[in-house]
Amino acid sequence: MPFLTQLADVARRTGSPVTEVAGWRTRGHGPQPEVQGVVCHHTAGPAGGGDYPSLAVVRDGRPGLDGPLSHFGLGRSGRIYVIAAGRCWHNAPSTSPWHDNSSSLGIEAENNGTQPWPAAQRESYVRLCAELCRAFGLPASRVKAHREVNTAKPDPHSIDMNDFRASVAAIIKSGPDAFWTEELVRNLPVIRLGDDNYDVKTVRGCLFARGHVPPAAYADLPGGLRTWLESTVADEGLMALVSAFQQARGLGADGVVGPETWPPLLRV
Numbered sequence: 001m002p003f004l005t006q007l008a009d010v011a012r013r014t015g016s017p018v019t020e021v022a023g024w025r026t027r028g029h030g031p032q033p034e035v036q037g038v039v040c041h042h043t044a045g046p047a048g049g050g051d052y053p054s055l056a057v058v059r060d061g062r063p064g065l066d067g068p069l070s071h072f073g074l075g076r077s078g079r080i081y082v083i084a085a086g087r088c089w090h091n092a093p094s095t096s097p098w099h100d101n102s103s104s105l106g107i108e109a110e111n112n113g114t115q116p117w118p119a120a121q122r123e124s125y126v127r128l129c130a131e132l133c134r135a136f137g138l139p140a141s142r143v144k145a146h147r148e149v150n151t152a153k154p155d156p157h158s159i160d161m162n163d164f165r166a167s168v169a170a171i172i173k174s175g176p177d178a179f180w181t182e183e184l185v186r187n188l189p190v191i192r193l194g195d196d197n198y199d200v201k202t203v204r205g206c207l208f209a210r211g212h213v214p215p216a217a218y219a220d221l222p223g224g225l226r227t228w229l230e231s232t233v234a235d236e237g238l239m240a241l242v243s244a245f246q247q248a249r250g251l252g253a254d255g256v257v258g259p260e261t262w263p264p265l266l267r268v
């Protein structure tokens with residue numbers, strides 16, 4: 001997995017306001033190797049100081065621990081701060097293989113460790129976890145409190161995680177998006193170089209609709225764009241455009257249309 005440059009888009013699907021912190025797309029301790037879980041934290045920052053006074057610490061680190069410390073910050077207002085797209089130092093050592101620094105995403109919610117959680121912040125916390133589960137194909141059970149996957153940690157304080165996960169699961173199940181994504185993607189074929197079938201036409205149509213077919217791709221064809229769109233053959237030219245699309249979306253640019261590439265192509 002590369003740097004996760006789709007994280008801001010995923011955050012916006014919550015409906016919460018989103019701040020993209022300058023430089024987030026290339027910030028990280030190398031790329032994020034995989035996403036198998038989500039870990040919820042509190043910052044233990046100051047009691048006051050505005051919406052997200054811990055931003056500098058989460059982004060830049062603290063003595064003894066270099067930043068970024070987590071992918072997301074969550075302000076008291078519910079605003080989501082997208083801080084990093086690569087690996088972050090938010091949970092080590094982990095008691096779960098799905099929730100260590102290399103396998104999970106971290107969310108650092110502003111809270112001094114004792115103060116009550118504002119309703120808007122708590123609501124946004126649940127929705128962000130739900131959208132992350134949707135985006136990475138995880139069940140709600142993969143959302144964990146830091147204290148559940150690291151016995152030395154207390155955070156996030158006072159949140160009943162079973163309750164929290166039930167809310168996350170309800171959002172994942174609700175709405176047409178989850179159904180669409182799961183059902184559709186499960187039944188779609190994998191398109192590789194040399195394939196010849198009608199699904200290749202779908203790939204062509206989607207690439208064109210997403211603005212990823214330059215005129216040069218069809219300029220020399222008799223019939224031009226129409227001919228290009230109607231071809232059922234996955235030729236080298238098409239697969240190069242697929243690779244470019246994958247790169248632009250932060251996916252592994254393997255030039256194969258599979259379960260990771262169909263959703264952004266179809267916009268499900």
Ligand SMILES: [Zn+2]
Pocket residue numbers: 040041042090146153155
């Ligand atoms: Zn923590």
